[in-house]
Amino acid sequence: MTALLHHDVLSAPGSSPTRSLFFLHGILGQGTNWRGFARQLVKQRPDWSAVLVDLRAHGDSRAVAGRDDLRGAAEDVTRLRDSLRLPVHGVLGHSFGGKVALRWMQDDPGALCRAFIVDSLPGARPDQTGSEGTMRVVEMLDALPPRFDSRDAFVAHVVEQGHSKALAAWLGQSLDRLEDGVRFGLDVGRIRALLDDYFATDLWAAVSPPPEKMEAHLVIGGRSSVYRAADRQKASELAEAHARLHVHVLEKADHWVHVDDPEGLMAIVEGAL
Structure with missing residues (x-):
C-alpha cells in the first residue's frame, strides 16, 4: 500500500468545519511553513479547516515513493484527499506547491471549487528565471x-x-x-528531479479556463521575478477572457508572499472562500 503524505489538520477551537483547504508548500519546505497563516484563516473562517501537507520527498513525507515529478506529487495529494473525513474544496499552493496544485487541477478537474496559486508561474521556465x-x-x-x-x-x-x-x-x-x-x-x-519537472512543464491550460465550477486565483508577488512582464500580461489577458480566473498582484510582496504581505494574501483567500 502506498504511504500517505504526512499532514496536519487545523481548525478553530470549538468549530465544526464542513470543508477543508489544502496548503501545498514550496520546494525544500514543509507544511508547517504555512501554520501561522492557516491558523489565522480558520479563526476568521471557522467553517473551513486547513490541511498542512508535506509533499513527497519533503518533511515527514520522505518515505513516499514513486515518480518524482508534478504528476506523482499530484497523485499523492489525490490519495490524501480520498482518505480524509472532510471534503476538500480548495487548495493553496506556493511556488513548487502551486504547480502541483495546477497539475492536480488538470488531472482531476472536478476535484476542487477554489484554487490559490501563489507566486507560481503556470508556464515553463527552462531558464529557471526568478529561481x-x-x-x-x-x-x-x-x-x-x-x-x-x-x-x-x-x-x-x-x-x-x-x-x-x-x-x-x-x-x-x-x-x-x-x-x-x-x-x-x-x-x-x-529535489532536483522535482525541480526539473517544475521548470519544464507548461500548465497554462489548467487555468485557460479553470475547470468547470472552479474559481482560480493567480497571486503574484509584485517584487518577485517569477513572473516576467510578458507572463503578467498573459495572465491578465486570460483573466479577461475567463470569468472564473482572477489575477492579484500584491505590490509589496516578494516571492514569500505570506511573509511579506500576509494581510493582503488573507484578504484574497478569505474573500474568495
Missing part, C-alpha cells in the same frame, strides 16, 4: 558534508557559503539527528 537563488541553494546542499556536530554547526556552514542566517535556520528544519550530530535529511537528487 536562481533556489538553484544556488540546491547546489550548496548537494555539496554538504555527510554530518555536522550540531544544528548550530550546520547553520554556520550555510552562512559561510554565502547564504543568510534566516535561510540557514529555515533549512535546519530538515535536519535529522544522528548519534554523533546531525545531517541534512532531504534527498537532493529527488
